[in-house]
Amino acid sequence: MELVLSLNNKKFLYDYKSMGVKRFVLGCQYSFHAPYIFSLEEIKELCEMHKDVKFYVALNYLYDQSMIDDVKAFIHELSKINVYGLLFQDFGVLNIVKKNGYHFDMMYSPETLNTNGNTLNILHEQGVNSAFLSRVVPLEEQLLIKKKTTMPLMMQCHGIEYIAASKRKLLSNYKDASNKQFGVSYEDNLTLLAKNSDYKFRIYEDDKGTHIFSKARLYTLDLMTYMSEFDYLYIETMDMSDNECLEVTSIYSDCIMSFKNGRYNKEVKEFLPLLIKLNTPLDRGFLFDSTVYKLEDMRRLDL
Numbered sequence: 001m002e003l004v005l006s007l008n009n010k011k012f013l014y015d016y017k018s019m020g021v022k023r024f025v026l027g028c029q030y031s032f033h034a035p036y037i038f039s040l041e042e043i044k045e046l047c048e049m050h051k052d053v054k055f056y057v058a059l060n061y062l063y064d065q066s067m068i069d070d071v072k073a074f075i076h077e078l079s080k081i082n083v084y085g086l087l088f089q090d091f092g093v094l095n096i097v098k099k100n101g102y103h104f105d106m107m108y109s110p111e112t113l114n115t116n117g118n119t120l121n122i123l124h125e126q127g128v129n130s131a132f133l134s135r136v137v138p139l140e141e142q143l144l145i146k147k148k149t150t151m152p153l154m155m156q157c158h159g160i161e162y163i164a165a166s167k168r169k170l171l172s173n174y175k176d177a178s179n180k181q182f183g184v185s186y187e188d189n190l191t192l193l194a195k196n197s198d199y200k201f202r203i204y205e206d207d208k209g210t211h212i213f214s215k216a217r218l219y220t221l222d223l224m225t226y227m228s229e230f231d232y233l234y235i236e237t238m239d240m241s242d243n244e245c246l247e248v249t250s251i252y253s254d255c256i257m258s259f260k261n262g263r264y265n266k267e268v269k270e271f272l273p274l275l276i277k278l279n280t281p282l283d284r285g286f287l288f289d290s291t292v293y294k295l296e297d298m299r300r301l302d303l
Contacts, residue, residue, distance in 0.1 A: 001228045008035035008237040019253040023054045031058040033211050035238045047082035054084035062090050098127050105129045111162045117148030124151045135161050139287040152231035157220045159236025160213045161285050167209040216283035221271050224259045
């Protein structure tokens, strides 16, 4: 069980390292969404200064054919520096890495597809080294997937959750059709509220399309007995201030240390109030929801 952080500010890297965090995800110009976009030069600088850290670069977009040459060139540049791995969902990225013999840890990270162990085991044979489990799968089923999978798995433990995305400019299209005036960028902080629901979503648009995330933060501080089964626990820092990110990382780091030292059951009640003091909306996400459609249910429907 090891913390992985989506880095949103390189100024605090030493602070995170002092908390025991040794793996970071870096956003770049080819990331689908990220809390911060690092330039290639910044990535090189970070890799040179922090050789004791394992950096993953998020290449988690489904790339159009027109982008492939640029992505190839970018991956080639990453291969020259101390980048440990790539988070990807487009198998074109995996093919580029395999054909060129690059030695990255290839973490398969589609938003919703990693939902069973058999598929992941086959992908492991095809060159995938690790995987990010889908956030929409209940915790009970994620634990079953872990037992059946032969490669390291990452699970989100804290932060806003991905809900949906589209390459289309959905907000701009709605804006034009409705003649309403509103901002569509990330900075405009637009909130989406479904009918007959009080659950709020963050929605924004950029050059890669439309993105929808939960407003509430998933939290799992009191679930470490279960979370400890996974190799990597991921903190999503999108929408977090620098202070919130530092505080959250510190709390989870202490919580994991407490678990490893056998004090967790006694000290877990001390961690939750620290999280509540940050005054951010907290939620369980899909961890305890039931899977709506299962294979045996669909077979019965077919019959």
